[in-house]
Amino acid sequence: MRLEIFGVEGLPEIGAGADLAGLIAGAAGLAGGDVVVVTQKIVSKAENAMAAVDPNDPRSHQPVVERESVRVLRRRDNLIISETKHGFVCANAGVDRSNVASGMVALLPDDPDRSARRIRDGIRARAGVEVGVIISDTFGRPWRRGVTDVAIGIAGIRPILDLRGTPDASGRELQVTEVAISDELAAAAELVMGKAAGVPVAVIRGVDPAWLGPGSIQQDLIRPPTEDLFR
């Protein structure tokens, strides 16, 4: 298998009400079976999931973070690790000042799986191609420094490849069996987008057609509290 990953150049600055699917279909030269990875920031801007804050107060986003949190797990200095209404555990409930206008913060989309479905449906309507869509965001991790991109919403691409019952190369049943391919695709896409470069959309070409199909991050990937050893 061979994958190609490239950023989509030439998108305009995104504002409230922007037709993301139309803009991506116009700029990207998409083919059927491509996976389109869209950063959360432009989805939030297009959906106007924004809040105003005092640009002169570095703590002014904190009441917004509290409002966007259903439960706080940890707190240190300016950092809050909390659970959002979607079930994501992340820093500052996903509230973020980078790449938005001064005096504003971006919130997470209301329903990122729905956002992904809208973009996929719009691309099908404009470009006549069936693609998978991933909305990605940048999360930290316990125990490891640095951040990586993960999938917060999907459409037309499976969240997890379930290999239970599959034999390994030596014919024995695999132990590690549920691969979070949508998170791995989001991480791969981040490599060509970069945080500073202003390339908010990437295309991954060459994925296994078996990965395309129905699924939801919120329903299938978020670990229910009863399964979770760290909640």
Add this chain to the structure above:
Amino acid sequence: MRLEIFGVEGLPEIGAGADLAGLIAGAAGLAGGDVVVVTQKIVSKAENAMAAVDPNDPRSHQPVVERESVRVLRRRDNLIISETKHGFVCANAGVDRSNVASGMVALLPDDPDRSARRIRDGIRARAGVEVGVIISDTFGRPWRRGVTDVAIGIAGIRPILDLRGTPDASGRELQVTEVAISDELAAAAELVMGKAAGVPVAVIRGVDPAWLGPGSIQQDLIRPPTEDLFR
């Protein structure tokens, strides 16, 4: 930027003492600046980091897991989440039965950064090309179902891209600034290797030359306990 990711086909079954660098250099058609991702399993086999267990007892790996752990964080049924001597927090201390002979388990390499340096130096000697090398392994995550591949050892590739002080696309300083590129590269490589397919090495071509350089997973990427909110 455009990345290409492909698996390296045609490697033989790896046993103790195998010359991984020579085998990869012979099979892969490498170019300078490529990043070579090697799964931990074949590194452990080549280094004979293995232990014998009773093949008829599904719990027989547990004493090995205890021995490979410096601290147990959580325990449930057959699963132990522990910290290894390297500082990795993962399931079963990285001890794994898949893709190894019956009656054996693979352990993590003694010093995965050193393993990566050996492979990089060997590829330079055999093929005359300077590449980055990542040893990858498959870890679970709190809060999210499924597993993704991460970097457990590196040579010639930076663990983290430090963007502190870099302006974002709107000219303001970036908030999220340390991107774990070696983990994102490991995740991207997993997509072409698969758990069941027996493709233990992948090549990533087209990375930013600025990503190549010195670094260590153990020293630079493992979060020190004082910084860690979940230890």
